[in-house]
Amino acid sequence: MMNRSAFFIGGAWTEPAGTGVLQVVSPSTEQVVGEVPEATTADMDRAVAAAREAFDHGPWPRMAPTDRADVLDRAADLLRERTPEIAAVLVEEMGIAISQAPQQMSLVGPVFAYYADLIRTFAFDRPVLRGDLAALVTSEPVGVVAAIVPWNAPVTLAAWKVAPALAAGCTVVLKPPPESPLSNFLLAEALHEAGVPDGVINVVPGGRETGEHLVTHPGTDKVAFTGSTGAGKRIMNLCGDRIKRVSLELGGKSAAVVLDDADVATVVTGLIAQGMHNSGQVCGMQSRILIPRARYAEALDAAAAKAAQTRVGDPHDPETVVGPLVAERQRDRVESYIALATDEGGRIVTGGRRPPGLPQGWYIEPTVVADATNRMRVVREEIFGPVVCLVAYDSDDEAVTIANDSPYGLSGSVWTADDARGLAIARRIRTGSITVNRNYPPMPLTPFGGFRESGIGRELGVEGLEGYLEKRTIGVPAELAR
Incomplete structure (x- = not known):
């Protein structure tokens, strides 16, 4: 049995507020292969508070991009090393063939490495000059990100959100799916070992109610979701009511x-x-x-x-x-x-x-x-x-x-x-x-996302990083922009 008894919140394994349990059932044997606690809204509040504290007062958003890159590189190496272990968990919790599970992991470690390389040269500040008028156009982290991933590629699609969000300087509350929550605990372990500061990544599995609580939480600044078009429409409506940033990677019939x-x-x-x-x-x-x-x-x-x-x-x-x-x-x-x-x-x-x-x-x-x-x-x-x-x-x-x-x-x-x-x-x-x-x-060099009901926004590529950045204009004396 692959059991977990705590959430990863604020850099530590944290006991749940409630007593609910999510049973992980093997699709091949129909037997329970693991259990994790099921988050309540109180648990989600704690996770958002930890991410909010880490963003508002912690070191991560204030680090030089090159320093964040060093942490992401270490995470990439650790995730590559743990590929066989994570792949084995994916076989148990979602039934993917063992011959294909490592292939699914092939865009996990490399995504962290890609964004590490990108932010070492990315122009977070861009000077603009016109005569005596000048400004700096800055790219700022959007804030606390609610990342919600589906069961069919839980670690891969978490990495597609978490890596660019962390590269941008954001903090993250990651909600794994109830069907396949175990593998993302291993992602949390790798990021913690790599040196991601406390509160920057929080992993809290739960069902639809806690997911909606996370989406609507006033402490989150952006929602990044992969899943069904129906669920995406609901999330987009909730974010629209709050003018909250949102990216959606939804269904397809290609x-x-x-x-x-x-x-x-x-x-x-x-x-x-x-x-x-x-x-x-x-x-x-x-x-x-x-x-x-x-x-x-x-x-x-x-x-x-x-x-x-x-x-x-x-x-x-x-x-x-x-x-x-x-x-x-x-x-x-x-x-x-x-x-x-x-x-x-x-x-x-x-x-x-x-x-x-x-x-x-x-x-x-x-x-x-x-x-x-x-x-x-x-x-x-x-x-x-x-x-x-x-x-x-x-x-x-x-x-x-x-x-x-x-x-x-x-x-x-x-x-x-x-x-x-x-x-x-x-x-x-x-x-x-x-x-x-x-x-x-x-x-991961190119953006991925959809037209029409397949979603809005893009993951991967430079565009994937830009989705976690806000643009700000600072008018300055001309000599400061030269």
């Missing part, structure tokens, strides 16, 4: 556009493999594969073959590719969408069932939906499971129209034998990130 000159079988095989990562529980998953109608049969054969041979099973097995879904409710959701696909006129060509031989655990087979159209709910709505839909199109213009005809706009890709043609198509697709003949852009 399109992979395969052009008529591509090696269709090879590309589609790779897209199916990508779509099965973390059992399809990835916001940027390209679950709509757009295929030229003349090559649809070829693509469907390749997709069905790859999905059928993808190994489903115990996430502790190094040969497993698709582990269980995070919870029974999530499996129920995916199964309801699979049933809906056939009701809407789609055809399940492979998968769609609970795999035989796995009586325990919340598993579902990799599933390919054929004869899909952009009018279907399974094509328009985020399923968050190992389900991929193949949609036919007749021209490049129609492919662009279909790709853009979505409430979301998070990710995407274009596949072609002609890179220039691919770039021209990519420029027409309204999405926050898109690649040409590649699976991923060069993270």
Whole structure:
């Protein structure tokens, strides 16, 4: 059992105010594998007070950026060292395959190292001169950040918020998800060991009520949230009522556009493999594969073959590719969408069932939906499971129209034998990130975030740092700006 009995508040392990407990249930065995205390609003008040004190009176926001960078570099090294340990916890609490858990950790330590390097050269002060008039435009930390992360990548998405927030000089109250809270306690340990001052990082898991209390707390200055679009809308409304800074990284239903000159079988095989990562529980998953109608049969054969041979099973097995879904409710959701696909006129060509031989655990087979159209709910709505839909199109213009005809706009890709043609198509697709003949852009150097209902704001890159900074203008005598 991986039990925790205290929160990390103010640089120390702090006993909870209440008696509530969050049980961590293994998605593969359906057995309890750990417990953590469930935060009350009083616990959240203590965490915010610690972060507020550290921001208003502590050394962290007042350190030279190079000194903060040294601490972040130490954190990066410690997190790299602890990757196997954290990966093992992720397998237990969220069911990700052990073959993929270290890959999920690949943007944790490096994100801290990236922001350490960035703030050593970032222009926090910018002089402006016009004749005898002068000013300094300064970039100031926004303050106390409420960071709320989901269960599907709890440490990765915490790092995407915590690293730039700390680099900017902010302090943080991190609320891990109830389903997978254990791994972020290890993040807190690493940051504390690296020398992050007391109160700068606070880790307090809890449910929706305490999360909303954190969002609305007058002691927090910004909310950084990753999760569902529905929850994001609620948070945005709450922040709007308070004119509170907010960034949201929400859902997606991204399109992979395969052009008529591509090696269709090879590309589609790779897209199916990508779509099965973390059992399809990835916001940027390209679950709509757009295929030229003349090559649809070829693509469907390749997709069905790859999905059928993808190994489903115990996430502790190094040969497993698709582990269980995070919870029974999530499996129920995916199964309801699979049933809906056939009701809407789609055809399940492979998968769609609970795999035989796995009586325990919340598993579902990799599933390919054929004869899909952009009018279907399974094509328009985020399923968050190992389900991929193949949609036919007749021209490049129609492919662009279909790709853009979505409430979301998070990710995407274009596949072609002609890179220039691919770039021209990519420029027409309204999405926050898109690649040409590649699976991923060069993270963490580039910003990540969405258009439309996929969110507002950006994480990673220089833009990720700027999201935790406020701009201030100080008018000064000209000689001070030279």
